[in-house]
Amino acid sequence: MGEVQLFDDRAVPANPAEDLLRIDRIPHIWCPGCGIGTTVNCFVRALETSTLDLQKTAIVSGIGCTGRVAGYINLDSFHTTHGRAIPFATGLKLANPELKVIVYSGDGDLTAIGGNHFIHAARRNADMTVILVNNMIYGMTGGQAAPTTPLTATASTMPYGNYEEPFNLPFLADSCGAVYVARWTAFHVRHLTKAIKEAVQKKGFSFIEILAPCPTLYSRRNKLGDGMEQMQFYRDNSEIKHGADTKSVGLDFQGRIIVGKFVDRERKPFQEAMFDHLNKHFGNLYVPSEELRSYNAKNRN
Ligand SMILES: Cc1ncc(C[n+]2csc(CCOP(=O)(O)OP(=O)(O)O)c2C)c(N)n1
Ligand code: SF4
């Protein structure tokens, strides 16, 4: 970690998060008060204190304001196309089972255009962590309604209020088979950091939804104040309920927010299931890729 030179020649210590950031890409694109940067800070701190081998950790984003995250993180990072972060991550993991693969993207990217990939990766228990920043709209493209926009909230494409039922994302992930499901807000920095640490250490499809303010396009149009006021709203209206039935944690416009760890269970991840099944079926005739063979030899009894 280096030092930052001020204009008057005083040196100040660098931010502790810098080691895992691509400082050459800063300043970032996010608006003042946007919650995405806070989530990144939690992410970096979680990785720094985790036992992950960061040389074998990759981050993949789709397109959107949140989709810029991968480009700012100093890991093997991939900024892919809209909605395709999960299939890209699936391919990375299939080709190199030793990798820890983390997908970091927006609610629109992962559950609208990318919704099919999301449900099937959870169903197959593809081995990856998905971190989804839910600002309840398509931020980058002008505040259009997303599959997460609460009923009655206003968006650029819903000027008289939204009438489409939104997804309850923890329930979606849970019912499709995710092994770890949690929700926090950008206000809950310590809980979120801990959750990221837990999720990345889990085998299989782990999922964290993070509610984060988009003051520029969501809060302003809905007259909810600036980023700070949204954070105060999260503080005053969140209730921690670990183990809550995910059916009961859907979100209403400016209603109570249930946060916590909802699901933590074990299921065989996709590649291990494939390996075991083909091995059992074909015996010595089954020739896995060298990477999968070596992964199994090192990581399983
Ligand atoms: C195939 C395709 N369709 C549409 C777009 C335009 N587009 C870019 S980002 C985006 C929405 C992003 O929303 P979200 O994932 O919620 O990210 P946010 O900006 O809110 O963080 C859309 C529709 C695109 N880039 N590619
Ligand atoms: S438009 Fe919204 S989500 Fe995008 S950077 Fe600005 S505040 Fe954040």
Ligand SMILES: [Mg+2]
């Ligand atoms: Mg969004």
